[in-house]
Amino acid sequence: DVKVTQSSRYLVKRTGEKVFLECVQDMDHENMFWYRQDPGLGLRLIYFSYDVKMKEKGDIPEGYSVSREKKERFSLILESASTNQTSMYLCASSLQRSVGEKLFFGSGTQLSVL
Amino acid sequence: AQSVAQPEDQVNVAEGNPLTVKCTYSVSGNPYLFWYVQYPNRGLQFLLKYITGDNLVKGSYGFEAEFNKSQTSFHLKKPSALVSDSALYFCPGAGTASKLTFGTGTRLQVTL
Numbered sequence: 001d002v003k004v005t006q007s008s009r010y011l012v013k014r015t016g017e018k019v020f021l022e023c024v025q026d027m028d029h030e031n032m033f034w035y036r037q038d039p040g041l042g043l044r045l046i047y048f049s050y051d052v053k054m055k056e057k058g059d060i061p062e063g064y065s066v067s068r069e070k071k072e073r074f075s076l077i078l079e080s081a082s083t084n085q086t087s088m089y090l091c092a093s094s095l096q097r098s099v100g101e102k103l104f105f106g107s108g109t110q111l112s113v114l
Numbered sequence: 115a116q117s118v119a120q121p122e123d124q125v126n127v128a129e130g131n132p133l134t135v136k137c138t139y140s141v142s143g144n145p146y147l148f149w150y151v152q153y154p155n156r157g158l159q160f161l162l163k164y165i166t167g168d169n170l171v172k173g174s175y176g177f178e179a180e181f182n183k184s185q186t187s188f189h190l191k192k193p194s195a196l197v198s199d200s201a202l203y204f205c206p207g208a209g210t211a212s213k214l215t216f217g218t219g220t221r222l223q224v225t226l
Contacts, residue, residue, distance in 0.1 A: 004157070035216075042204065043158075043216035058213070090157055099208040100146045100165045105157030 003027070006091050006106035013113050019078040021109050023091030030096055032074035033103065034058075034066065037088040049074055050097050081113045116141045118207040120217040127195045127224055135190040135203050135220050143210030147188040149179055152202040152219075161203075164188060175199070195224045 007022035025032065033048040035058075045058030047066040055066050063085060067075045074093075078085055089109045094101040117140045127133045139145055146165055150158040162173025169181040179190045188205060200223050206216040 040218060042218040043206075045213060048213075092158075099212065099214055100163070102148070102160040102163060103150075103158070103214075105150075105159070107155070107157045 004091055004093055004104050004106040006089075006109050008109050009107065011109055011111045013078075013081050013111065015082060015113060017078075017081050017113075019081045019111065019113075021076040021078075021089055021091075021111070023074045023076070023106055024072050025074075025093040025104070026072065027093070027095070027104075028071065029093040029104070030071075031094045031101070032068065033092040033094075034064075034074065034076045035090045035092065036060070037090055037108070043090065046076065081111075083113050085111065086113045087111060116207070116209050116212050116215045118147075118205050118215055118217040120203075120205055120220045122220050123218070124221045124223060127222070129197050129224050129226055130194055133190075133192050133195040133199070133222065133224070135205075135222060137188045137190065137205030137207075137217070138186050139188060139205075139207040140186065141207055141209030141212065145181075145188075146208045146214075147179075147181065148206050148214075149173065149177065149188075149190050150204045150206065151175075152204065154201075158204060161190070195222075197224050197226060200224045 004025045034046040035043045049068045065077045091106040092103040148163045149161040152158045164181045172178045206214045208214045
């Protein structure tokens with residue numbers, strides 16, 4: 001079965017710190033996604049990538065950047081963390097570039113910015 | 115703009131009773147509709163999807179969903195609820211050439 005692994009389950013950072021969230025998938029999927037999940041707001045797409053070194057902005061990219069140097073790894077970067085970035089971050093992958101493909105999710109990283 | 119709506123924040127049902135979790139959509143072109151479930155402290159898991167074909171879609175764990183074009187709905191159903199079905203359910207959707215949009219989710223609580 002596909003496994004999507006997020007490096008940290010819980011993370012506590014201070015305002016202004018640079019934060020890296022790592023995600024690795026083991027099934028050679030083309031596409032990878034970063035979402036954030038907030039109560040009452042559901043899941044919102046931050047960035048996604050259809051190929052190595054390729055990235056596209058989602059619905060809420062402000063304050064974030066991403067890196068995809070290898071096919072299996074997709075990193076989310078908070079250049080200068082702020083308290084409004086406290087959230088659950090979910091990484092996902094899918095096999096092919098089609099909106100009809102099912103997503104495989106990691107277990108999430110609960111980030112607290114103090 | 116593409117959107118999906120889950121009109122109920124929470125659904126309560128007794129174990130053994132049928133359950134329905136509602137979802138309506140508004141997308142351009144042919145809809146791509148999904149149901150995902152999130153158990154506590156876990157990521158989302160795929161349950162089922164509708165792209166084309168039969169309006170009744172069968173998925174994992176005994177769940178099914180009915181696509182209704184005239185009502186623009188894609189409600190999730192199960193004939194007999196289990197306590198272990200208690201979780202957060204999401205109904206994301208997309209239109210042709212658009213990104214997947216998630217709603218706010220519906221919490222299902224199944225009690226003995």
